[in-house]
Amino acid sequence: MNIQRPYVFLLKITLFAFILSALPFNDAVLDSSPFWMLLLYTYWLIHFPVKGSLFIALILGVLLDVLQGDLLGQNALALIVASIFINSVKQSFYVSNLSTQQIYVFLSSCLYLAFFFLSHFLIHGLTDNYYLLLAPLTSALIWPVVRFFLFKCKHQ
Secondary structure, X not given: OOOOOHHHHHHHHHHHHHHHXXXXXXXXXXXXOOOHHHHHHHHHHHHOOOOOHHHHHHHHHHHHHHHHOOOOOHHHHHHHHHHHHHHHOHHHHHXXXXXXXXXXXXXXXXXXXXXXXXXXXXXXXXXXXXXXXXXXXHHHHHHHXXXXXXXXXXXX
16 A cells, blocks of 8 residues: 555455444443454554544544444544544654554543543443453453554555
């Protein structure tokens, strides 16, 4: 993938994230699965210098809300906040070793989860779905695999 075409790469990884998010598993596996859109969008934010990344996060979040049938704007708000964090540590993220990158991914996933829960709590009240608390951990653990495969896809 040529670096001059970052939006084509974004389109490809967005479709891949939508497919991964829509796979049919039982509820426990689905709730504890990584935030695929956040992981793939994080890679794109780090490796492609583009303008309007927060607007793109808004669009991707709304599309994810429609795909998952969530409250409109719930994933969008969470993805925007996590993107702001990733943009603030972008220079450090790019040159960091793998374990430090996993910590950054874990922190951005925690922010994503916090804002996702906050918007859900304000509308629906308290939830009893505790498997979602594992999602930042699984996101951080799967980051090396995601980074490896996207690196290979980017350089083909």
